[in-house]
Amino acid sequence: MTLWAGVDIGNATTEVVLxxxxxxxxxxxxxxxxxxxxxxxxxxxxxxxxxxxxxHGLTVDRAAFAPTPPVHSTVERVQLEVPRTGRLTIVTRAAATTAGDAVGAGAPVSVERLDTVEPGRPVIACAGPEHGYAEVAGWVNAAVGAGRDVAAVLTANDEAVLVSNRLVTALPVVDDVDIERVLAAQLVAVEVREGVSPLQRLTDPFWLADTFGLGDDERADARVVADQLFDSVCAVVALDETAGRLESAPPPELPSGPAHIVYLADIAAQANSRRGSVTADSLVMAAMGAAGGAPADADALADALGVPVTRIESEADAARAGALTTPGIPAGVVVVDVGGGTVDVVAADGRAVLPGAGQLLTVATATALDISISAAEYAKRAEAVTAVTVQLVEDEHGRRRFLDAPIDGRCTGWLLTAAPSGLLPFTSALSGAEWRSWRLAAKRLVIGGNVTRGVQQVASGATGVLLVGGGAGDDELVRALTEQLGRDVTVGRGNVAGGLGHRFAVAYGLVVLAAGGDHPRTAHP
Structure with missing residues (x-):
């Protein structure tokens, strides 16, 4: 009996079956x-x-190979223009610490100049990094005692609670604020809410318009500001006369050829993400690039192996031939090969190669969370755990377990993902439930959207989709595609030859086609 070697050289990995x-x-x-x-x-x-x-003590007699040039796909992030807010500016929507439970508006004044303010005029006390908490509280208390109307306190230092504890009058206090930016404004509004209560005034466009004296043509600006501040528990908004004269940014340049474009705002909306918890003012896109020169042919592999190599013309045909050896699949199933750069959709009489797969999902994750590409590569793959203490973690289902070895105490409160070196912290901006919701939404829109387009192109009436390739190992991707394609389409993973799993569809399919004798072109060493 002939011992065949099926050789599949992919963009990321090479698979071989004997x-x-x-x-x-x-x-x-x-x-x-x-x-x-x-x-x-x-x-x-x-x-x-x-x-x-x-x-295994074997001698290879023949090999099968499909020389195929690489499919290059470029993946990049594009920053979108931030929605215009006219003269209104959001100075901050989050702070390390806050104090108080109130709202106040007034003209910004440095704490050392509070004694020069005329009584009855509402002001916001502003303390730069050179002023300590005791000094700040002393100036504010003196001003209030002298009849000045101090509506709120802003400080550049991480000292909101320390300042608040020393005030004789309860005021909203926010720290980590760019004081120079605030002092350049004409009017400032500050709101802080304690516990789980969200903002009430700064998310009301009518209140904003009234407080800042906006005209009818500026009400849309107030609406944009209010929308951006939903889900916040503290915020500082300023009226800056120069802000409305900023030049508009040019629209992003989008590719003219085949491309897959995903707006992060769409992912955030589908995941119902809290405003500000993930980046949403960008898009990510993948586009097809030039394939380069001719690939090394079967002759090169024949010389390297020293055995005859049968050349298979179509890698797509091989992928389908290998995938169709999966037990239990229906007739007319569409094979979908999910790789790093592209999604290949192969039907009986058609094929579509679409840019935008695993690499695009990685870039979307890195951009949304503002983390490195390497951290995003691991974070996107599966469920994360939250570090409750240095040795106690909680998974996305609420189950808790103790770790064999403690983690760094600085990781407490962070989400952790599995990496070769152990648990890798990647963000503290989201809870486990929020991260799960965003991750699943990203997989639906980034990869699920691409697969849906491909299936519509090559087999619009398909009722079965069979996943192969590296991406098929993602359990959540199967769920995402099931949700994207709808209940009338059955989605499953390939199990090539009934035991090879989902990765070896092309390698085994090459042997199936070559051993069938329909491809007479053979290269000899």
């Missing part, structure tokens, strides 16, 4: 070296075949 005719003997995979289509990648694949054969 088969006696069509019976699988063994399989393995390794990272692709030198890039898909390169001679170095072919040499690496040949090395993997030889190592796998030697390990």
């Amino acid at each position: 088969c006696r005719d069509r019976d699988v003997v063994t399989s393995a995979r390794t990272p692709t070296r030198g890039g898909k289509g390169s001679l170095r990648a072919v040499a690496g694949a040949a090395q993997l075949v030889r190592r796998l054969a030697d390990k």
Whole structure:
């Protein structure tokens, strides 16, 4: 019996299966070296075949290969223009600490000049980083005792509670504020709410218009500010006469060719994310790039292996042939290969290659959470846990467990994801439930949207979708696609040859096609 080697060199990984005719003997995979289509990648694949054969005491007789150039997809983030708010400016919508439970509005005045303010004129006391909490509280108390109308206190230092505890009158206090920016304004409004109560006044566009004396043509600006402050428990809004004269940013340049564009605001809206908890003023996009020169052919692999290599013309045909060996699949199922750069949708009589897959999801995650690409790569994959203490974590289902070894105390309150080095902290801005909601929404829009378009292009009436490739290992992606495609479409994962799982569809499909004898072109060493 002939011992075949099916060799699939992908953009990220290379898969190899060894088969006696069509019976699988063994399989393995390794990272692709030198890039898909390169001679170095072919040499690496040949090395993997030889190592796998030697390990099992086998001798490879023939190989099957589909020389395919890499599909390049560029992925990038584009910053969108922030909605215009005219003369109104949100100075801050979050602070390290706050104190008080009230709202106040007035002209900004430095704390050392409070004694110069005429009585009855509402003012906001502003303390720069050079002023300590005791000094700030002393000036404010003296001003209030002299009849000055101090409506709120802003400080640049992280000392809101320390200042508040020393005030004779309860006032809203916010820290970590850009005091120079506040002092440049004509009027400032400050609101702080304790407990779980959200803002009440600064989220009311009518209150904003009245307090800041806005004209009818500025009511839309107040509406934008109010919308941005929903879900906040403290905020500082200023009236700046120069803000309305800022130049508008030019619209982003979008690709003219095939592209997948996802607005982060759409993900945040679908996840019902709290305003300000994730970045929403950007888009991410993936576009097809030039494929480069001709790939290394079957002759190169034949020389590297020293055995005849049958050249299969279509990698897509191989993927479908391998995927269709999955037990229990219905007739007419559409095969979807989810990779890093592209989503390949293959039906019986059509194929679509769409940019935007795993890499685009990584960039969307990194941008939304303002974290590194490497951290986002791990965070996007699966559920996270919240560090309750240095040795106690809680998962997204509310279950708690103790860790074998304590984590760094600075990670308490952070979300942690599994990484090769252990638990990796990646954000403290979201709860576990919020992160789960955003992550699932991102998978629906980034990858689910692409798969839906591909299925509509090649088989609009399909009732079954079979996932293969690296992305098929994501349990949440199966759920996301099920939700995206609807209840009339059955979504499942490939189990190539009834036991290889979802990754080896192309490698095994090459053997299926080559052993069938329909591809006579063979390269000899």
